[in-house]
Amino acid sequence: MSNAAPTKPAAASRASAPVYALVGNPNCGKSTLFNALTGLKQKVGNYPGVTVERKIGTTYTQHGQPLTLIDLPGTYSLAARSPDEAVTRDVLLGRRADTAMPDRIVCVVDATNLERNLYLVHQILDLGRPVILVLNMMDVAEDAGLKIHTSRLEHTLGIPVIACAASSGRGLIDLKLALSRSDLPLSRHAWDVPAAIAPAVSELQASLQDNDKKPPLIARAEALLLLTDPDSVRVAGSTPLAARTREILTSWETRWSAEGTDWAAALVNARYDHIGRLTADIVGSSGAPAGPSVSDRIDAWVTHPVWGWVIFGVLMGAMFLSIFTLAGIPMEWIDSGMGALGAWVGTLLPEGDFRDLVTEGAIAGVGGIIIFLPQILILFLFIGLLESTGYMARAAFIMDRLMSKVGLNGRSFIPLLGSYACAIPGIMAARTIEQPKDRLVTILVAPFMSCSARLPVYLLLIAALVPNQQVPVGLKIGIMLLMYALGTFGAFGFAWLFKKTLLRGAPPLMIMELPPYRLPRMRDVLMQMLERGGIFVKRAGTIILGLSIILWFLVTYPKSPEGTSKQDALAHSIAGRAGHALEPTIAPLGFDWRIGIGLIQSFAAREVFNSSMGVIFAVESTDDEEADRMHLRDALVAAKRPDGSALFTPLIALNLMVFYVFAMQCISTIAVVKRETNSWRWPLFQLGYMTGFAWLFCLVIYQVGHHVLGY
C-alpha cells in the first residue's frame, strides 16, 4: 500500500468501469454506505504530502463488473476549512496530481436534514459531472414524520435520486443499479447567481478557461469558489492562479468593497434561497409532533451541569482503565510469546552475532511494535463507539471551555487523556482534531502525560527514596500524583505557549454539529479499529523496528571478551561509553554515567530503565516482580559514587523521576509523530524541546536542592 500508487484504475478498463467519488456532509452515513458497498475490498492509505486518509474501495455492479469508489473526507462545503476538506475539493476539481478527477460523483445526504446537506450538493452540481444523489437515513426521516417526494426531486434535478438506509441495506440494490448505468444524465441545474455578482463570475470563468486552462464547467465552479473562499487557491495541491485571473478577482473585490456589496454572503444566500424553494416543494410533514426528540431528551442528561460530568467521568474512566489495565493482559501474552519465540529461534540458530541480531534485535524489535497494538485497538474501539453514537461531539461540547483556556478546543481532550496510558494511541487519536495547528499542538504536548511505561520507573525510584524501610503509602501516592500533575501542567503549559508563539493562529473554531444519537454500527467501528492497528504496524512499525535494532547494536557492540560479566560488557559497549560521554552533561543534574546508560536504554521503552539498572548493579531477576523491585531498590540505595557517597540520594531519585516526566525518551513515539506529521521536523523538535526542558527543570531542582537547601 504505497503512498505513490496511482489511483487510476487499469487504463484499459476505464471506459467500461467509471471511477466514482463518494461525497457528503460529516455524519450523513457516508462511511456506513461505503463499507456496505465495498465490504473488505478497501485500500486505506494517505494522500501524499498531507495526513489525510485516502480510502479506495471496489464494489461490483449487478453483472459482476468491478467499480472503483473513492471515499472522500466529509465536508459541509467545497470552501475548505481543513486539510481533509481541501482534499475533497481538490479531487473533485481535478487539481490533485495523484488522483485523477473522478468520472462520476455519488452525493450522500442525510434525509432528515435536507436543507443543510443540499448545500454541498448544490455546489457539486455546478461541476457539471454526472451525479447520483443518495437520500440516506430515509428510515429515520420517516420515523420523524418527514415525507420526501423522491420522484419529484429526481424530476426537478434531472439526476437519479435513490432513497436509502445504509445501516439496514435498504436501497442498496437500487444504488448499485444506478452505479451500473452506462450513461447518467447531467443535471438541469439552473440557479440565479445574484445580478451584482454574475458579470464577475462570467469574467472569471472566461479567464480561468483561457489563462488557467480549465474546462468550461469546472472553470465556472472554480470562479464561484474563488468568490466564497479566498483561500481556495493557496492550499497545497493546486497550482497558483494565472496573474490575469487574480487581477480580475482583485478588481471586482475592490469595487464591491467600495459599493458595500457583500459578495461571499450573497452567493451563499442565493444558494440557500434556491435550496429553500426546492425543499418546500419536495418535503412534506406528516404532522408529527415537533416536541423534543429522543436525542434532545438524552442530551438533557448528557450535558447536564451535574450529571453531564458524572457521565463524562464514568465514560472516560472506563476508557482509561481499559487501556491501562485491560490491555495489560494481551500485552503480557505478547511479551511472553515473543520471549518464547526468541528462545525457540535461539535454539535453531548457531550461537553468534547473527543469532543475537535475530533474537535480541529483530524479534525483540517486532515484539516492541505489536506490544502497542492492544492499547491502540482498545482506544480506537472506544473512539469508534463514542463517534458512531454521537457522544464524541458532546464530550467536545462540555470540555471546550476548559480546553479553550490553553487555546485548544474540546476535541483535544481524548487524545490527551489516552496519552496517560500511552502516547502512541493518543497521538494517533489526534486525527479527530480538524484544525491542523491544534492537531499539531496536541501531538507535541501529548507525551508529557505520564504513560504506563513510566509507572515502573516511578515505583522503583519512590521505593529508593526512603532507604531501609517501606515508604509510607501516603507519601507514595503523594509523589505519584505529583508526577502525574507535573506532566499534565507541562502539557497544558506548553500547549498554551505554542498557541501563543510558534503555532499562533486564529483561535480555534468550535463550530460543530451535534448529530442525533444513534446505535453504534459495530461493523464500521471494528473496521476502523483494525484499520488503525494496520496503519500503525505498517507505517510506524518499520521505523520502530529499525530504531530498535540500532539501539540493540549500541548496547551489544563492541563485544567484550568471553567471560566478561554482563555488567562490564554493558559498560564496554557503545551505549556504555555514551553513558560516560553523557556524564558531563547530566552531572549538573546529579546523575552519573550509570544513570546515563539507563537514560539511553529507556529510548526502547521507559521501563527498560529498571532492567538496565538491574544489569548495571548486577541484580539477578526472578519471576517475582515485586521481589525484584525490592532487590533492585536495595542495590540502588547501596550504590556509591567513587568518593563513597550515595548515588541515589532522595533528591537525585526525585530529580530522576522529574526527568522521566518531561523528557522525550521513546523511539516509538518519535516514529508515530513522524508518521502523523509527515516529516522528521516535528518529532526532532519534540525530542529537543521536551528533553531540553527536562534538563533545565532538573538542573534547577538539583542545584537549588543540593547547593542551596543542602540535600
Next chain:
Amino acid sequence: MAELITLSSLAVGASAVVREFPKQGVAFLRLREMGLLPGTSLTLIRTAPLGDPIEIKVRGYNLTLRKSEADFIRVELK
C-alpha cells in the same frame, strides 16, 4: 422593527430569527454555509455546563458555536 439582541444573550428555550449577521470572517462564512443566515429561525437549546459554547437548533439540526461568535449575531425574538 422589533428590538434586536445578540444570539449569546438569548434565553435557553427561546426562539428567534437571525436579523444581522457579520459579513466577514472565516467563522461566519462557515456558519452561513451551514445554514445560519439572515432570516433563518433558530431555537437556543442550551449552553454547555461551563457556560460556553451554546447549542442551537437550526434547519432541523443541532449546531454548537462559541459565545465569542454568537456575540456578533443579532436576532429578533419570535
